[in-house]
Amino acid sequence: KNQVEQSPQSLIILEGKNCTLQCNYTVSPFSNLRWYKQDTGRGPVSLTIMTFSENTKSNGRYTATLDADTKQSSLHITASQLSDSASYICVVTRSNDYKLSFGAGTTVTVRA
Amino acid sequence: DTAVSQTPKYLVTQMGNDKSIKCEQNLGHDTMYWYKQDSKKFLKIMFSYNNKELIINETVPNRFSPKSPDKAHLNLHINSLELGDSAVYFCASSQGDRGSWGYTFGSGTRLTVV
Numbered sequence: 001k002n003q004v005e006q007s008p009q010s011l012i013i014l015e016g017k018n019c020t021l022q023c024n025y026t027v028s029p030f031s032n033l034r035w036y037k038q039d040t041g042r043g044p045v046s047l048t049i050m051t052f053s054e055n056t057k058s059n060g061r062y063t064a065t066l067d068a069d070t071k072q073s074s075l076h077i078t079a080s081q082l083s084d085s086a087s088y089i090c091v092v093t094r095s096n097d098y099k100l101s102f103g104a105g106t107t108v109t110v111r112a
Numbered sequence: 113d114t115a116v117s118q119t120p121k122y123l124v125t126q127m128g129n130d131k132s133i134k135c136e137q138n139l140g141h142d143t144m145y146w147y148k149q150d151s152k153k154f155l156k157i158m159f160s161y162n163n164k165e166l167i168i169n170e171t172v173p174n175r176f177s178p179k180s181p182d183k184a185h186l187n188l189h190i191n192s193l194e195l196g197d198s199a200v201y202f203c204a205s206s207q208g209d210r211g212s213w214g215y216t217f218g219s220g221t222r223l224t225v226v
């Protein structure tokens with residue numbers, strides 16, 4: 001079983017609407033959690049990184065939350081734009097060996 | 113532009129062939145990686161080099177051999193290609209092997225073995 005599970009697998013939203021993506025992990029011991037955006041045919045690009053003590057972090061219209069107790073994170077996209085159409089990947093780093101565990105991603109499609 | 117660049121972007125080849133994928137970064141990073149993204153979209157680490165030295169070598173067939181001529185380059189050579197090798201391969205780099213300052217990924221090389 002993968003140590004990082006993301007949901008939903010995919011979603012479609014209308015331009016201007018908000019959406020929230022979920023990430024649950026079992027990686028331990030925990031170092032940090034990152035959200036990446038991967039456009040089709042491109043490599044992942046970092047959106048946010050959060051350590052154990054951080055509960056929320058924003059990057060423009062993207063806001064990530066982290067609950068290290070329940071091992072859950074979310075990525076909220078506000079006022080979606082067509083350019084937000086991409087795959088969003090949750091990545092958790094283990095603190096003893098700094099190994100990265102990747103989720104399978106959530107594919108977001110924004111329609112006009 | 114400062115970036116991680118991979119070539120080629122697409123590679124279609126027959127089973128049994130030997131092929132190489134090249135990666136270069138001009139970010140001044142000292143650690144480079146190869147990842148494989150399978151059809152289910154999971155990214156999995158294959159190799160990591162820090163200052164030209166191999167520091168991570170996950171369980172991959174020995175048909176895959178990374179080569180790092182210098183800190184800015186990490187090439188991936190694959191011998192005797194198999195159908196299951198079809199995937200997108202990403203090169204990445206970071207400053208330090210802990211990725212504390214983040215990772216920069218290349219645009220990927222889509223390998224199709226027929």
